Amino acid sequence: MVKQRQIREQIIRCVFFLTALTSILVLFMIMVFLFAEGLPIFKKLSAYRFLFGHEWYPTASPPDFGIFPLLAASVAVTLLSALISVPLGIMTAFYLAEVAPVRFREIAKPVVELLAALPSVVIGFFGMVVVAPFLQDTFNLATGLNLFNASLMLAFMSVPTICSISEDAIHSVPMDLKEASLALGATHWETVFRVIFPASLSGISTAVILGMSRAIGETMVVLMVAGGAGMVPTSIFDPVRPMPSSIAAEMAEAPFRGDHYHALFAIGIVLFLFTLFFNLIADYVAQKHKQVGAATL
Amino acid sequence: MDGLKVPDSAAQGELPMQTGAGSPRNDAKHTAEDREYQNRVRKRHIVQKGVFSLFSCAAVVNGLALALVVGFLVFNGWRAINWTFLTEAPMASMTKGGIFPCIMGTFLLSFGAMVVAFPWGVATAIYLHEYARPGVAMRVIRLGINNLAGVPSVVFGLFGLTFFVTWCKMGVSVLSGVLTLGALILPVIIGTAEEALRSVPSTYREASLGLGATKWQTIFRVVLPAAFPGMLTGSILGISRAAGETAAIMFTAAVFFTPNMPSSIFDPVMALPYHVYVLATAGTEIEATRPLQYGTALVLISLVFGMNLIAIIYRARLQRRH
Numbered sequence: 222m223v224k225q226r227q228i229r230e231q232i233i234r235c236v237f238f239l240t241a242l243t244s245i246l247v248l249f250m251i252m253v254f255l256f257a258e259g260l261p262i263f264k265k266l267s268a269y270r271f272l273f274g275h276e277w278y279p280t281a282s283p284p285d286f287g288i289f290p291l292l293a294a295s296v297a298v299t300l301l302s303a304l305i306s307v308p309l310g311i312m313t314a315f316y317l318a319e320v321a322p323v324r325f326r327e328i329a330k331p332v333v334e335l336l337a338a339l340p341s342v343v344i345g346f347f348g349m350v351v352v353a354p355f356l357q358d359t360f361n362l363a364t365g366l367n368l369f370n371a372s373l374m375l376a377f378m379s380v381p382t383i384c385s386i387s388e389d390a391i392h393s394v395p396m397d398l399k400e401a402s403l404a405l406g407a408t409h410w411e412t413v414f415r416v417i418f419p420a421s422l423s424g425i426s427t428a429v430i431l432g433m434s435r436a437i438g439e440t441m442v443v444l445m446v447a448g449g450a451g452m453v454p455t456s457i458f459d460p461v462r463p464m465p466s467s468i469a470a471e472m473a474e475a476p477f478r479g480d481h482y483h484a485l486f487a488i489g490i491v492l493f494l495f496t497l498f499f500n501l502i503a504d505y506v507a508q509k510h511k512q513v514g515a516a517t518l
Numbered sequence: 519m520d521g522l523k524v525p526d527s528a529a530q531g532e533l534p535m536q537t538g539a540g541s542p543r544n545d546a547k548h549t550a551e552d553r554e555y556q557n558r559v560r561k562r563h564i565v566q567k568g569v570f571s572l573f574s575c576a577a578v579v580n581g582l583a584l585a586l587v588v589g590f591l592v593f594n595g596w597r598a599i600n601w602t603f604l605t606e607a608p609m610a611s612m613t614k615g616g617i618f619p620c621i622m623g624t625f626l627l628s629f630g631a632m633v634v635a636f637p638w639g640v641a642t643a644i645y646l647h648e649y650a651r652p653g654v655a656m657r658v659i660r661l662g663i664n665n666l667a668g669v670p671s672v673v674f675g676l677f678g679l680t681f682f683v684t685w686c687k688m689g690v691s692v693l694s695g696v697l698t699l700g701a702l703i704l705p706v707i708i709g710t711a712e713e714a715l716r717s718v719p720s721t722y723r724e725a726s727l728g729l730g731a732t733k734w735q736t737i738f739r740v741v742l743p744a745a746f747p748g749m750l751t752g753s754i755l756g757i758s759r760a761a762g763e764t765a766a767i768m769f770t771a772a773v774f775f776t777p778n779m780p781s782s783i784f785d786p787v788m789a790l791p792y793h794v795y796v797l798a799t800a801g802t803e804i805e806a807t808r809p810l811q812y813g814t815a816l817v818l819i820s821l822v823f824g825m826n827l828i829a830i831i832y833r834a835r836l837q838r839r840h
Contacts, residue, residue: 245662340762438670
């Protein structure tokens with residue numbers, strides 16, 4: 222009977238192991254199916270022309286599949302939004318972890334969580350009907366749907382990510398460090414800046430990378446507020462067409478398994494590789510500079 | 519870092535500087551140095567005040583952004599919401615009528631996604647937290663999950679389109695959408711389930727094992743019941759995430775308009791987020807349907823926020839109990 226029990230235990234263990242493996246399987250299948258549908262476009266044109274071609278006219282004849290304007294738009298939108306979201310997210314994290322009175326923190330934390338829960342389509346909608354007319358009137362622009370608007374909206378989508386991961390990192394700094402610094406006569410701010418910030422830097426970098434990864438992959442916001450013009454932006458008020466919005470906007474019209482369809486999947490591959498790269502870096506940073514002790518990143 | 523207060527009196531520079539016994543310095547020099555020291559301390563505190571108020575400004579900006587979005591939707595949307603709006607189908611090519619099919623569709627999709635992802639995610643979390651030893655396998659699985667969490671939702675949509683819709687021949691349907699969304703919220707479920715398992719004291723496990731229970735009996739009868747409430751909060755968050763997701767269902771489950779409610783899981787559905795998107799961007803009468811757009815968006819965030827608030831309150835209660 223004991224043996225029977227042991228066998229059963231082994232089987233159960235195996236079942237759990239296999240279930241855990243399926244989550245990698247999903248990632249693997251995403252990759253396989255993306256590549257299966259996206260790679261055929263490279264029979265038509267070289268990867269170089271695909272990535273660096275300046276003309277994206279998928280429905281013209283002959284069609285042009287150069288995604289450089291889309292790539293540039295994605296990078297521009299992500300960087301500009303990071304300019305806003307990184308300081309905002311990190312400062313909010315320090316506020317929540319170090320400055321806020323406990324009572325106030327109980328209100329402020331759910332606010333950040335609710336901000337994270339805002340559906341992207343709602344943020345996009347807000348950007349369209351409120352921010353766009355406002356920008357158009359204030360700066361006297363041809364359209365309020367532009368790079369700046371999209372970046373602003375994206376920033377508010379990545380702030381919660383940056384904030385909550387940074388906060389975890391700040392909390393995982395050992396208490397002794399803080400106590401030692403205060404005991405030496407440093408003010409609270411000096412302790413935060415010279416001790417806690419360097420000690421939690423790897424966690425904060427992870428947060429920033431993941432926040433940017435979220436921004437580059439976000440679809441609905443850029444689809445609704447970026448303006449949709451497929452050109453390389455020259456000013457922050459230019460309408461742009463980042464990669465995710467191209468996929469979402471054109472997939473419905475692209476003929477099944479036609480060149481356009483394959484090209485859109487190839488954009489999906491580029492997007493996937495971008496976020497994969499970001500995530501691997503984040504993972505590397507988190508592992509390499511892991512706080513020995515109670516860190517749970 | 520609760521409970522550690524910065525000692526105010528020491529920091530305010532009120533204490534005289536200690537010059538040590540038998541200092542040869544005269545009193546005048548002493549006070550001058552004192553004053554200099556106090557000035558310096560004061561300056562350091564002004565800097566601290568400035569920076570910390572900057573931090574609180576950042577927090578306020580976030581709150582303000584949230585309040586602005588929600589306030590704006592409530593202000594513009596509440597007039598659109600009435601009984602007909604919530605219970606009837608759209609009419610007159612989307613310019614009148616209600617959004618009942620969208621509400622139903624969103625419920626179907628998000629709860630369906632949960633049905634798929636909950637057992638799956640919990641089992642994965644159990645393996646990672648209860649069975650796995652630190653090593654290559656665990657490291658690879660974690661890496662996979664982290665990367666899955668980072669995959670953009672539109673890429674999930676593409677995957678759903680090729681795999682579920684085309685390859686498995688499910689078509690644009692509830693089932694395809696549910697499976698795609700299930701894969702999308704899986705990392706959320708795993709994360710929260712693991713958190714819940716972590717909060718179960720190891721003494722529970724030791725006591726059960728000490729009484730002669732097997733590992734599985736311990737997990738099933740002792741650990742899971744203790745962790746279940748925490749897992750439930752996670753699942754509520756997962757549902758709310760799935761409910762607001764648009765890009766992943768665009769190609770897999772949602773359609774702009776179906777005259778019928780879905781009669782089987784192989785029918786396409788309408789969904790709230792997709793409805794907002796289409797009304798706001800692709801309708802023929804975008805301005806005329808503004809009230810409908812506000813109303814739909816308001817219903818959507820009410821659903822999502824309602825679920826989140828339930829989860830937040832429930833979690834706060836659980837934490838108080840521990």
